[in-house]
Structures are given as structure tokens and as C-alpha cells.
Amino acid sequence: MTVRILSQLCACLFATLAPAVAFAADAPPVYAMTGAVALGSPERWDYLTFDAKARRVYVSHGDHVVVIDGVSGRIVGHVTGLPGSHGIAIANGLTRGVADSATNKNAIVFDLATLKVLGTAPAGDDADGVAYESGSGRAFVGDGDAATVTAIDMATATLAGTIPLASKPEFLVGDGAGHLYVNGESTREIIRIDAKKLTVTARYAVPDCESPHGLAMDPATQRLFTSCSNAKLFVVDANSGRIVSSIAIGKGSDAVKFDPKAKLVFSSNGEGTLSVIAEKSAEDFELLGNVPTVRGARTMTVDPESGRVFVVSADIDRIDPPKAPGTRPRVVYKPGSMKLYFFDPVK
Numbered sequence: 001m002t003v004r005i006l007s008q009l010c011a012c013l014f015a016t017l018a019p020a021v022a023f024a025a026d027a028p029p030v031y032a033m034t035g036a037v038a039l040g041s042p043e044r045w046d047y048l049t050f051d052a053k054a055r056r057v058y059v060s061h062g063d064h065v066v067v068i069d070g071v072s073g074r075i076v077g078h079v080t081g082l083p084g085s086h087g088i089a090i091a092n093g094l095t096r097g098v099a100d101s102a103t104n105k106n107a108i109v110f111d112l113a114t115l116k117v118l119g120t121a122p123a124g125d126d127a128d129g130v131a132y133e134s135g136s137g138r139a140f141v142g143d144g145d146a147a148t149v150t151a152i153d154m155a156t157a158t159l160a161g162t163i164p165l166a167s168k169p170e171f172l173v174g175d176g177a178g179h180l181y182v183n184g185e186s187t188r189e190i191i192r193i194d195a196k197k198l199t200v201t202a203r204y205a206v207p208d209c210e211s212p213h214g215l216a217m218d219p220a221t222q223r224l225f226t227s228c229s230n231a232k233l234f235v236v237d238a239n240s241g242r243i244v245s246s247i248a249i250g251k252g253s254d255a256v257k258f259d260p261k262a263k264l265v266f267s268s269n270g271e272g273t274l275s276v277i278a279e280k281s282a283e284d285f286e287l288l289g290n291v292p293t294v295r296g297a298r299t300m301t302v303d304p305e306s307g308r309v310f311v312v313s314a315d316i317d318r319i320d321p322p323k324a325p326g327t328r329p330r331v332v333y334k335p336g337s338m339k340l341y342f343f344d345p346v347k
Contacts, residue, residue, distance in 0.1 A: 031274070031291045031309065035342040037073045039066055043314040043333035047129065047255065048301040048340075049088040050310070051097075054112065057301060057310050058097070059340060060085040065099050067115065068340055070303055070310065077115045081108065087130030089139050091154045098139040098152060100127040107141050107150070109157035119157025123150045133174030136195035140180055142169030149182060151198055161198040165191055171215040171255070173224070181224055181238065183212040190215070190224060190236060204241030206234050214256030214267060221282040227253035227267045233277065235285055245285045249275035254298035261304045262345075268293070268300035268311050274343065294341060296331065307345040314338040 042062035049058040056076060057068045065079040065088055084102030090112070091097065100107040100123055107127065109119045124143025127150070132139045138160055141150040147168055151160040167184030169191075174180050179201075180193040188209050192202040206212060209228035216225045217238065224236040227249060233256065235245040252270025258279075259266070265277040265285070272295035276288045297311035315337035320330040 030346045031276075031343045032346050033293075033341060034308075034344045035073060037068055037075070037340040037342075039312070039338045039340055041336045041338070043335065043338050045299070045312050045314075045338060046086040047088060047299050048310055048312060049090060050301040050303055051090045051092065051112070052304060053092045055303065055305070057340065058088040058090070058099075059312055060088060060099075061338070070308065073340075073342070079108070079110050079115050079117075081117065084127075086128045087141065089130045089132040091132045091134070091137075091139065093134060094137070094154050096154055096157075098130060098132070098154065100130055100141050102127045107139070107152055109139075109152070109154060121150070121152045121157060121159045124148045124162065129169065129171040131172035131174050131180065133178070133180050133195040134176045135174070135178035138195055140172050140174070140182075140193075140195070142172050142182060144168050144170070144185075147186075149180070149193065151195075163193060163198050163200065165200070167191065170211075170213050173215050173217045175217060175219050175222075175238065177219070179238075181215065181217065183215045183226055185211050185213070188212065190226060190241070192238075202241065204236055206236065206243065208232065208246065209234050213254045216256040216258040216265065218258050218260065218263075218279060220260070221279070223279070223282060225256050225258060225265050225277075227256045229253075233265070233267055233275070244283060247275075247277055247285060247287050249277075249287070250290050252298050255300050257300060257302045257309075259302050259304050259307060262307055264288075264307075266300060266302060266309060268298055270296055270298035272297060274300070274309060274311070291343065293343065296333075297341065309343040310340060311343070312338065312340050 044062035046060040067076040124146030126144035129142040167187040170183040170185040190204040211229040214227035222238040250269030250273035263279040267275040273290040294313040296313035314333035
């Protein structure tokens with residue numbers, strides 16, 4: 001694939017392509033779009049994952065995963081053989097990664113250095129979000145249509161078990177202490193799983209959250225952050241299920257990330273905004289503002305070292321009307337226009 005990096009600043013940073021977006025005078029850093037990396041066809045994508053140790057970005061890209069240096073923007077390589085690619089997770093302690101294929105109903109474990117496949121494990125129907133839970137040494141795949149979660153032993157790249165949910169899973173997050181949390185999209189809840197015993201241990205109702213999508217966590221404060229299709233983000237106590245806060249965000253959120261260094265929660269919204277929320281304490285959260293990004297940029301990841309935020313989208317060619325009442329319009333993107341965008345905090 002021919003790769004073109006748009007706008008470079010020196011060898012490793014990018015020139016500013018868009019003006020900074022200001023928050024209130026007492027708010028943390030503003031953000032500016034500082035570059036874009038052309039990824040080419042196909043114009044299909046889903047989740048992004050950041051490897052904090054190697055400073056690499058992994059992007060679901062249709063039938064493969066593309067790996068980008070998160071500092072320079074250089075394309076590092078590809079993890080192939082993933083038709084219907086959705087989720088990716090990194091297990092640095094094992095120097096391994098995992099990515100799923102909805103079409104093949106499986107997940108592959110690969111070497112982080114060489115990107116070569118080490119093993120394949122089965123997954124359920126509609127394999128989607130993926131998370132690694134370091135306390136158990138397992139990766140977990142949310143099987144949307146099957147209403148299950150598949151557990152994969154990362155050391156052996158084999159199936160560890162399947163957990164029935166009685167709800168359609170959307171995204172997952174581990175706490176590093178043997179617990180996995182899953183958004184139950186169809187039942188408006190967060191489901192807690194014992195990552196070692198592979199059993200459901202609690203269900204936390206979030207009744208005002210329509211179709212929970214993005215999910216992230218601050219293990220230090222034991223707070224979960226779940227974003228909803230009705231433009232809300234809920235902060236939930238991971239131990240009790242108590243709803244701590246409800247915050248208005250942009251429309252079309254499909255991913256949430258937490259920056260433990262800056263104590264910021266991010267929601268990437270398909271309308272073309274990035275909602276930025278400050279965690280002032282375990283009980284106090286404040287929306288700082290909505291940074292304009294790119295329409296269609298509904299998923300994201302963040303580099304906690306630099307604060308750089310990554311989103312992905314493509315140029316819109318046209319928007320076709322809904323085929324049936326109550327359904328969404330169909331967005332058609334320009335061929336070969338998919339890009340990874342960099343947003344940096346302005347000091």
C-alpha cells in the first residue's frame with residue numbers, strides 16, 4: 001500500500017493544519033489538529049488501540065489492522081487476514097497483541113515486534129470489541145450477535161472459555177486486577193465479569209443510557225465511563241454500580257478513553273467532535289468542551305505520555321437518505337481517503 005504522510009514538522013512532529021480550540025480560561029490544554037496520515041482503501045474502520053510502550057497506534061482497517069508510529073506517523077506494518085476487523089488489544093507483558101475478525105468468527109494473537117500471527121482462537125458471531133485484562137492474562141472479545149464474551153489465553157493463543165451475557169456486548173475494559181467490565185448495549189447496563197473464573201458477578205443498570213457504546217476506566221478511582229447514543233456519558237462506581245455523574249457529550253459516540261496522566265476523559269463522536277471531560281476527583285467531573293475533529297471520527301485512542309489524541313475517518317462523498325423510516329442515512333466515503341488524524345494539546 002502506498003502511504004503518504006500529510007504535513008510533517010521536522011522528522012517526528014506534524015505541522016498545524018487547524019486552529020486550536022479554546023475552552024474556558026481556567027481549563028486544561030486546548031487542542032489542535034497537527035497532522036494526518038493517509039491510510040488508503042478500504043473506507044472501513046472501527047476501533048483504535050495505543051501501545052504505550054512502543055508508542056504505536058493500531059487501527060482496524062476493513063480486512064486488516066494497520067500499525068502506525070504514534071510519534072512520527074510512519075506506517076510500521078500490517079496485521080493481515082482479518083476480514084471484518086473490529087477490535088485490537090495489546091498485552092505488553094507478553095509482547096503480544098490480539099485482533100478479531102467478525103467474518104471469520106475468530107481472533108488472532110500476533111507478535112508485537114514482527115506482527116506475525118502466533119495462533120488463532122475461535123470467537124462468536126459478530127466479534128467486535130476486544131480488551132486485555134492483565135490480572136488474568138486473558139484477552140476478551142465481545143460477540144455482539146451471540147450475546148457472549150469469548151476469553152482467550154494470551155500465553156497459549158487458545159480459547160479459555162465463553163461467557164453468556166443475556167445482553168449484546170459493545171465494548172469492554174479490564175481493571176488489571178482480575179475484573180472485566182462490558183457494556184450491555186441491549187439491556188442498558190454494565191456487566192462485571194470475574195476474568196479468572198469467567199463468571200458474571202454483577203450487573204449495573206444505567207437506565208438513561210441509550211445503547212451504551214464507549215467504555216473506559218480509571219482504576220485509581222474505580223470509575224467507569226460509558227458513552228451513550230443519546231449524547232450522554234455516565235460515570236459509574238466500578239464497585240457498587242452507583243451512578244456518580246451524567247454529562248452531556250457530542251452525538252454519535254462510539255469510543256471513550258481515559259488519560260491517567262492528565263486525568264481527562266475523552267469521547268469521540270461521529271458528528272465530528274471530541275468531548276473532553278476533567279476528572280477533578282472521584283466525585284467531581286466537568287465537561288471542558290467539544291473539540292471539532294472530522295465528521296465520522298467516532299472511534300479514538302490516546303497517548304498518555306504526550307496527551308496526543310488519535311481519531312480516524314474518511315472524506316465524505318455523499319449521504320444517501322435512509323432506506324426505511326427510523327433508520328440511519330448511509331454515508332458514502334471517497335475511495336482511498338481514509339486517514340488517521342493527530343490532535344495535540346497546545347501548551
